[in-house]
Amino acid sequence: MENITGKRALVTGGAKGLGKAIAVALAKEGVHVAITGRNEIALKQTAAELTALGTEVTYAVFDVSDNEAVQQGIKNLNETFGNFDILVNNAGISSFASVMEMDVQDWTAIINVNLMGTYFVTKAVLPQLIEKNQGDIIMVSSTAGLNGAATTSAYSASKFGVIGFADSLMREVRKNNIRVCTLTPSTIASDMSIDLGLTDGDPEKVLQPEDFAELVIANLKLPKRAMLKSASLWSTNP
Ligand SMILES: NC(=O)c1ccc[n+]([C@@H]2O[C@H](COP(=O)([O-])OP(=O)(O)OC[C@H]3O[C@@H](n4cnc5c(N)ncnc54)[C@H](OP(=O)(O)O)[C@@H]3O)[C@@H](O)[C@H]2O)c1
Known part of the structure; x- marks a missing residue:
């Protein structure tokens, strides 16, 4: 198993939900x-909780769909916090409606945050990973x-897009030891899921953010020569 203690990670959307659980799990690993x-109050609060776990913590406020803000935000983080070893592209939004019901602005915003945001942040962080090999x-x-699914056209298009982006990137950078x-x-x-009415959050029935964070940590701990290309996590008893 790889030792990840002392590495530096960037988690987008890390103040709440899945991103917060991933940040907590990473901090517990040192x-x-x-x-x-975008919400500084939430970021500050979560950063304080993470700091109490004994690791170095910082936060940055930027909208992942604004490329200029992303490039500047990552540059500032590199100067004050250091270069990253791990990037978790987690920030995302969702809303569901039929193609005819959802207006063009809402449809575009989902693509801009989920797909373009993932691309912008990755492009900002990638040079430092390539440099470290x-x-x-x-x-x-x-x-x-x-x-x-009916009503998920924007969200599905964005998340299908992330898979295509990642599959291409994986083939491009594995020669650089980047997984x-x-x-x-x-x-x-x-x-997100509770507001959309997908679940009531009952821990007896539905996956919890901590379950997902365990998968992230397990993936990071794989031997360096091995790469989990993709994995799908489901509840056993929805
Ligand atoms: N929950 C599920 O059932 C589920 C299932 C499959 C996949 N996912 C994916 O998991 C990821 C996390 O979702 P979640 O359930 O944890 O949702 P969540 O609780 O709503 O959290 C979303 C996070 O993304 C950040 N974010 C949203 N728009 C942003 C923007 N434009 N710029 C920067 N940050 C932004 C939010 O921070 P701010 O509000 O501060 O900007 C927040 O921290 C998303 O990509 C989602 O699509 C979730």
């Missing part, structure tokens, strides 16, 4: 963590990125 998002990039897609892994979870209890 990984230094930077979390990002090592690194891990984890993409949070969704089972909605494997199959469409690219795409995770496609089914419903997990979070503000």
Whole structure:
């Protein structure tokens, strides 16, 4: 098993939900963590909780769909916190409606955050991983990125897009010892899934963010010569 203690990770959307659980799990492994998002109050609160776990923690406020803000935000983090070994592209939004019902702005926003945001952040972090000749990039897609459903056209298009981006990137950078892994979870209890009415969050029935974080950590601990290309996580008793 790889030892990840002392590595530096960037978790987008790390203040709550899946991203927060991943940040907590990383901090418990002794990984230094930077979390990002748009809500500074939530970031500050989560950063304080992470710091109490005894690792180095910072946060940055930027919208992943704004490329200029992303490039500047990552540059600032590199100057104040250091270069990254691990990138978790987790930030995302969702709303469901039929193609005819959803307006163009909402449809575009989902693509801009989930797909373009993943591309912008990856492009900002990739040079430092290539320079180190090592690194891990984890993409949070969704089972909605494997199959469409009525009312999920924007979300599915964005999450299918993340899989295509990741598959190409993986083939491009594995020669640099950079692993690219795409995770496609089914419903997990979070503000997103509860607000969408997908679950009531009952831990007896639905995956919890901590379950997903365990998969992320297990992936990072694989021997360096091995790469989990993709994995789908489902509840056993929905
Ligand atoms: N929960 C599920 O059932 C489920 C299943 C499959 C996949 N996923 C995926 O898992 C990821 C996390 O979802 P979640 O359930 O944890 O949702 P969540 O609780 O709503 O959290 C979403 C996170 O993304 C950040 N974010 C959203 N838009 C952003 C933007 N434009 N710029 C920067 N940060 C942004 C949010 O921070 P701010 O609000 O501060 O910006 C927040 O931290 C998403 O990619 C989602 O599509 C979730």
